[in-house]
Amino acid sequence: MKYLTSSEIAVKWNVSERSVRNYCNNGRVIGAILHGKTWLIPENAEKPKRQIRHSLGNRNLLRILMDEKETQVTGGIYHKLQIEMTYNSNHIEGSKLTHDQTRYIYETKTIGISEESINVDDIIETLNHFRCVDLAIESANYKLTESLIKQFHFILKSGTSDSRKPWFKIGDYKIINNEVGGADTCPVSEVKQRLAELLKKYNSKTNVTIDDIIEFHYEFEKIHPFQDGNGRVGRLIMFKECLKHNIVPMIINEELKLFYYRGLKEYKYEKGYLLDTCLCAQDIVKSYLDYFKIPYNK
Numbered sequence: 001m002k003y004l005t006s007s008e009i010a011v012k013w014n015v016s017e018r019s020v021r022n023y024c025n026n027g028r029v030i031g032a033i034l035h036g037k038t039w040l041i042p043e044n045a046e047k048p049k050r051q052i053r054h055s056l057g058n059r060n061l062l063r064i065l066m067d068e069k070e071t072q073v074t075g076g077i078y079h080k081l082q083i084e085m086t087y088n089s090n091h092i093e094g095s096k097l098t099h100d101q102t103r104y105i106y107e108t109k110t111i112g113i114s115e116e117s118i119n120v121d122d123i124i125e126t127l128n129h130f131r132c133v134d135l136a137i138e139s140a141n142y143k144l145t146e147s148l149i150k151q152f153h154f155i156l157k158s159g160t161s162d163s164r165k166p167w168f169k170i171g172d173y174k175i176i177n178n179e180v181g182g183a184d185t186c187p188v189s190e191v192k193q194r195l196a197e198l199l200k201k202y203n204s205k206t207n208v209t210i211d212d213i214i215e216f217h218y219e220f221e222k223i224h225p226f227q228d229g230n231g232r233v234g235r236l237i238m239f240k241e242c243l244k245h246n247i248v249p250m251i252i253n254e255e256l257k258l259f260y261y262r263g264l265k266e267y268k269y270e271k272g273y274l275l276d277t278c279l280c281a282q283d284i285v286k287s288y289l290d291y292f293k294i295p296y297n298k
Contacts, residue, residue, distance in 0.1 A: 003033075003040040013047040023048050027135035031147035033154050033171055042147060061294055062243045065137045074107070077292045078137075081285075082106055084251055085239065086129040089232050092257045095122045102126055121160045128156050129232065136240040143203055144241065146195060152233045153226050162228060174227040181265060185224035194223050208245045213238055214278050218267045248289065248296050250281035 006024065010017040024032045024039040028048040032041045059067075061077070068078035087102040096119060101111050105126050111118060132155050139148055154171025162168045167176060173191045186194050202208075202216050220234045235252065242249040252260045256277055263274025289296050 002043040004043055006039045006041065009041045009045070015047070027131070027138040030139055030142055030145070031151060033151060034158065059294075060246055061248075061289065061296060062137070062140050062246070064294060065243070069134060069137055077288060077294060079106075080288055080292075081249075082130055082133050084284075084288075085133055085235075085249075086126055088251050088253045089235050090122070090125060090129060091254060092252060092260070093231055095119075095125065097122045097126060106130060121162075124159050125156060128158060128160075131155050132232075132236050133239070136236050137243065140240050140243040144199060144237065146199065149195075149225075149233065149237065152236050153229055156229050156232055156236075168227050173225050176227065178224065178227065180221070180224055180230070181261065183265070185222065191223060191225045195220075195225055198223065208241065210242075210247050210278070210282075211275065213241045213245075213247065214275055215271075216241070218264060218274060221264055246297060248282050249285050250278050251284045252277070252281050253284065256281055 004012070006020040007017050010020045013020065020029075020041070021039060023029045024034070024041065029039075029041055029045050031045055032039055034040075064076075065078050065081070067073075068076045073079065083099075083103050083106050086106070087097070087099050090097065090102075096116075097105075097111075101118070104111055105123065111123060132152050135152065135155060142148065150171045157163055157168075157170040163170045169175060174188055177185075177188055179185055198216065198219050202212065205212055217234050217238050220237065221230060224230045226233065235250075239249045241247075259273070259277040259280075263277045267274050286296065
């Protein structure tokens with residue numbers, strides 16, 4: 001894929017370079033990646049459409065998240081989901097940051113006072129995950145594509161110690177075969193084709209259900225396309241797709257962690273384990289929506 005700079009895209013779209021950078025910073029250009037301080041944008045990227053403010057009568061979860069993100073409202077559902085999703089998704093992958101530290105980073109851009117040593121990567125990946133949640137919201141109504149999935153990974157792992165390893169490809173597929181939970185994953189040579197087939201199958205569906213989203217998640221994790229960060233990217237994809245199809249999203253917390261891993265491991269033989277776990281994870285978010293009096297499909 002050919003990439004253009006923000007100045008080149010500005011000429012193509014007939015807007016200022018600053019507008020292009022703002023589009024990219026807000027996650028509104030699908031496939032754009034930040035290389036150092038320079039935005040690289042796919043040649044075929046579409047100019048974001050003007051955001052239309054909707055009436056109160058059409059304010060589903062996605063619309064509310066978009067509005068609260070744009071206005072930077074504190075204490076609302078956008079604020080709540082940013083913290084809960086980031087803390088829980090990072091925590092089950094081994095982050096040692098506490099819930100309070102995660103909240104501090106989001107609200108004050110500091111980590112508060114702590115006598116314990118803190119892994120710098122945990123802080124960087126927390127900040128990066130906040131940006132990924134924003135991207136999931138902004139891209140919710142777009143088709144799920146390879147470039148978008150790679151963008152999630154690029155943002156999540158940018159600036160980490162992994163990103164400085166010559167064999168670790170941020171925003172691109174793994175180059176070393178790996179395993180997860182003692183199980184083999186897709187060989188390096190087959191990743192691109194397998195993911196393309198999975199996306200084609202998923203995007204051909206006309207009426208996506210929660211079962212479809214969960215099945216995609218299982219297949220994605222089985223492929224395990226990246227060297228690291230697959231779980232978090234996979235859960236961000238689920239979040240995006242739930243928002244797109246007006247399905248209540250899911251948060252896998254510490255209590256559900258082992259059930260979640262069992263569900264992924266046993267999915268081929270018994271789909272119910274993962275489905276039940278995800279429904280429990282969905283109930284967590286429903287409790288937030290009830291608190292904020294946000295309507296949702298039962």
